[in-house]
Amino acid sequence: MIDTGDFWLLTILLGIGTFLIRFSFLGFLGGRELPEWLLLHLRYVGISVFPALVTPMLLWPAATGGETDWIRVAAGAIAFVAGMRISVIGAILSGMGAFYGLRAIESLL
Structure with a gap:
């Protein structure tokens, strides 16, 4: 099994990664008209x-x-x-x- 510290590090990094993926679409294109x-x-x-x-x-x-x-x-x-x-x-x-x-x-x- 995975170590507790490694688990939380992975969880935080995955959370940051999914936030950045969503922000890249919504944050940069949120106020613009899409083609x-x-x-x-x-x-x-x-x-x-x-x-x-x-x-x-x-x-x-x-x-x-x-x-x-x-x-x-x-x-x-x-x-x-x-x-x-x-x-x-x-x-x-x-x-x-x-x-x-x-x-x-x-x-x-």
Whole structure:
């Protein structure tokens, strides 16, 4: 394990680093009008992060030892369709409902 002093030094340095990354964008560009092409690309950042976080949990979940589980993939597909038709919140709720519903059906069989 890491030494307590090294842990706190690393934590402080990472905090300073993340502050500087945020400040470099917000502090220097906060009062300026951003170009239209940059605003267009920034609109897609949030929607691209969500699948990047979820995909490994669908295809190689730790709960199954890294084995692909058809219930997780099906729930992800249902959430994707709901996200395209409804909203992000609708995708989350429908994905959770599908996951737990399919788990309940599987346990009955």
